[in-house]
Amino acid sequence: MSFYETLTTLExxxxxxxxxxxxxxxxxxxxxKERMDEGDLLxxxxxxxxxxxxxxxxxxxxxxxxxxxxxxxxxxxxxxxDFCVNHCTxxxxxSIYDFPRKKLSMxxxxxxxxxxxxxxIRHILILTGESRRENPVSYIKxxxxxxxxxxxxxxxxxxxxxxxxxxxxxxxxxDGLTLFQEVYHQDTYKxxxxxxxxxxxxxxxxxxxxxxxxxFRSVNIxxxxxxxxxxxxxxxxxxxxxxxxxxYPECEISLSPxxxxxxxxxxxxxxxxTDRALVQIILAYRLFLPRSGITLSxxxxxxxxDQLIHLGITKMSAGVSTEVGGHTNEGGTPQFEISDGRSVxxxxxxxxxxxxxxxxxxxxxxxxxxxxxx
Amino acid sequence: MFDPLVIGDxxxxxxxxxxxxxxxxxxxxxxxxxxxxAEVITVALRRxxxxxxTENIMNHIPAHMKLLPNTSGxxxxxxxxxxxRLARAAGLGNWVKIEVINDQKYLxxxxxxxxxxxxxxAAEGFIVLPYMSPDLSVALRLRDVGAAAVxxxxxxxxxxxxxxxxxxxxxxxxxxxxxxxxxxxxxxxxEAAEAMEMGAAAVLLNTAIATARDPLGMAEAFRExxxxxxxxxxxxxxxxxxxxxxxxxxxGFLG
Numbered sequence: 122m123s124f125y126e127t128l129t130t131l132e133x134x135x136x137x138x139x140x141x142x143x144x145x146x147x148x149x150x151x152x153x154k155e156r157m158d159e160g161d162l163l164x165x166x167x168x169x170x171x172x173x174x175x176x177x178x179x180x181x182x183x184x185x186x187x188x189x190x191x192x193x194x195x196x197x198x199x200x201x202x203d204f205c206v207n208h209c210t211x212x213x214x215x216s217i218y219d220f221p222r223k224k225l226s227m228x229x230x231x232x233x234x235x236x237x238x239x240x241x242i243r244h245i246l247i248l249t250g251e252s253r254r255e256n257p258v259s260y261i262k263x264x265x266x267x268x269x270x271x272x273x274x275x276x277x278x279x280x281x282x283x284x285x286x287x288x289x290x291x292x293x294x295x296d297g298l299t300l301f302q303e304v305y306h307q308d309t310y311k312x313x314x315x316x317x318x319x320x321x322x323x324x325x326x327x328x329x330x331x332x333x334x335x336x337f338r339s340v341n342i343x344x345x346x347x348x349x350x351x352x353x354x355x356x357x358x359x360x361x362x363x364x365x366x367x368x369y370p371e372c373e374i375s376l377s378p379x380x381x382x383x384x385x386x387x388x389x390x391x392x393x394x395t396d397r398a399l400v401q402i403i404l405a406y407r408l409f410l411p412r413s414g415i416t417l418s419x420x421x422x423x424x425x426x427d428q429l430i431h432l433g434i435t436k437m438s439a440g441v442s443t444e445v446g447g448h449t450n451e452g453g454t455p456q457f458e459i460s461d462g463r464s465v466x467x468x469x470x471x472x473x474x475x476x477x478x479x480x481x482x483x484x485x486x487x488x489x490x491x492x493x494x495x
Numbered sequence: 496m497f498d499p500l501v502i503g504d505x506x507x508x509x510x511x512x513x514x515x516x517x518x519x520x521x522x523x524x525x526x527x528x529x530x531x532x533a534e535v536i537t538v539a540l541r542r543x544x545x546x547x548x549t550e551n552i553m554n555h556i557p558a559h560m561k562l563l564p565n566t567s568g569x570x571x572x573x574x575x576x577x578x579x580r581l582a583r584a585a586g587l588g589n590w591v592k593i594e595v596i597n598d599q600k601y602l603x604x605x606x607x608x609x610x611x612x613x614x615x616x617a618a619e620g621f622i623v624l625p626y627m628s629p630d631l632s633v634a635l636r637l638r639d640v641g642a643a644a645v646x647x648x649x650x651x652x653x654x655x656x657x658x659x660x661x662x663x664x665x666x667x668x669x670x671x672x673x674x675x676x677x678x679x680x681x682x683x684x685x686e687a688a689e690a691m692e693m694g695a696a697a698v699l700l701n702t703a704i705a706t707a708r709d710p711l712g713m714a715e716a717f718r719e720x721x722x723x724x725x726x727x728x729x730x731x732x733x734x735x736x737x738x739x740x741x742x743x744x745x746x747g748f749l750g
Contacts, residue, residue, distance in 0.1 A: 186706050187654065189517070190517020190518065191518060191519035191706065192516070273541075273544070338570075366599065370598045372599065373599045374599070412599060412600055476519040476520075478521065479550070481547060482542060482544040484541045484568060
């Protein structure tokens with residue numbers, strides 16, 4: 122069983138027709154429900170749902186506060202390497218761009234870790250481009266060995282791996298996996314991923330499930346919003362998350378709603394995701410999956426992030442650079458332009474001013490190096 | 496009135512245990528402690544950061560409090576055991592609230608893994624308070640393997656739904672010769688009072704106080720409710736009758 126089988130059925134739904142059919146009455150009925158099904162999710166994402174954002178927001182906030190409290194988990198991404206064999210039309214790391222590629226040495230990893238840890242951050246997300254030659258699993262493991270001296274939770278956002286490779290990284294101390302499908306619409310996926318192993322749609326789609334099977338504590342998925350009709354993409358993402366949560370109840374499934382950001386090339390997204398659309402997506406995710414984490418990145422501008430934190434967000438990044446080595450000021454080419462460049466301290470102050478507690482540490486790595494058993 | 500709650504070798508006068516998560520700022524914790532009168536506070540080891548400076552939750556817990564570190568995040572007995580040992584090594588004492596949750600949808604405890612972890616940790620000298628789904632045979636096994644108290648849920652954690660498991664809690668209170676501490680689900684002071692009237696030894700709550708508009712006011716309300724419920728239990732509640740009973744019985748003349 123794989124989500125692919127569900128997806129091929131979901132692709133056959135008459136979305137346009139359904140979305141035209143839903144009215145205010147449908148939205149009101151859904152908002153009174155405590156548990157929402159697939160049909161309710163369609164209503165929440167429909168144009169009719171878009172006229173009830175305030176009501177959806179009130180409910181989303183209540184659910185979030187009762188399950189997650191007045192608290193937001195903070196993390197910082199660390200780019201390890203920008204070597205990449207893929208050609209994806211929307212990314213600055215794409216193999217067609219000619220710029221000096223970089224990979225952090227263990228000394229550099231240590232220096233970046235020191236800089237980030239000094240800000241109080243204890244949860245790190247490490248990222249690479251896809252190159253099994255330049256940054257193989259063994260390289261990631263080496264980095265993790267260094268990083269676990271500074272951080273209490275380590276997540277990866279790298280190319281899809283096999284279950285056995287995920288298990289290796291889990292054993293090394295990685296506890297979370299972030300992997301975005303980018304776009305669920307299969308034809309668009311083929312258009313955007315021109316060359317390289319990332320062209321393999323199915324391999325990417327099944328990777329979060331392999332992560333669950335390997336035993337990661339948390340798996341975070343998402344669609345890069347703007348690549349295809351955002352209502353359908355959000356629907357598929359939420360259905361994927363529900364499939365994973367139902368199949369692997371022990372794993373914490375989280376969602377990200379990343380919007381497309383400017384990058385090195387000229388690509389222009391197909392679907393315009395307005396602020397209203399983004400809010401509708403976040404609220405629909407929260408109402409459909411009340412216990413799931415929702416992660417907000419610095420792709421969004423500060424002024425918007427400061428509002429979204431009240432609508433269901435449970436995790437956010439802070440003190441971000443999307444360049445390899447960007448925390449020690451020796452960075453290279455950013456993967457995309459960020460919109461919120463505030464420091465960890467600034468984000469902390471902003472959260473407190475909004476009656477929210479920044480949570481720096483929310484886990485301890487339990488896998489032990491063989492030498493240290495407790 | 497001297498009515499102590501004894502757990503392990505600790506004598507407590509407050510029957511309200513509180514949590515530390517979900518507050519808008521950790522600086523509220525000492526104030527909540529004062530208003531609630533609580534003497535026991537549970538803290539997730541996953542949130543403890545000795546290097547965290549002012550952000551470290553431990554810097555906000557007054558020294559006189561009895562610490563109840565919990566194993567939040569554990570999915571198996573092995574993980575719970577490891578977290579408990581880390582907590583003790585970190586100087587948080589030898590009490591532990593076992594939480595083994597293998598279900599991220601409802602956050603319901605895994606009773607079987609909880610028994611396993613309790614057995615291991617009790618044998619290592621921990622004072623073990625296991626969080627569990629109310630089930631008589633599980634509670635008896637927990638007692639047999641060395642639990643110091645049993646902490647059944649009133650309803651799923653964070654839901655504020657009250658004592659949905661009331662009938663099962665009543666059976667545990669009657670049959671298990673250990674303090675029964677109702678943990679999770681209590682949303683209102685009246686529900687805390689109800690648990691205490693039923694004979695629960697104590698209640699533990701977090702969400703209801705932490706997410707109230709006025710956490711300090713709510714802490715005080717819970718303090719009074721727990722105390723009132725306990726007094727009512729000790730005083731002996733009158734029986735509930737289906738019909739009004741005349742205070743001068745009709746058959747009184749029969750002698």
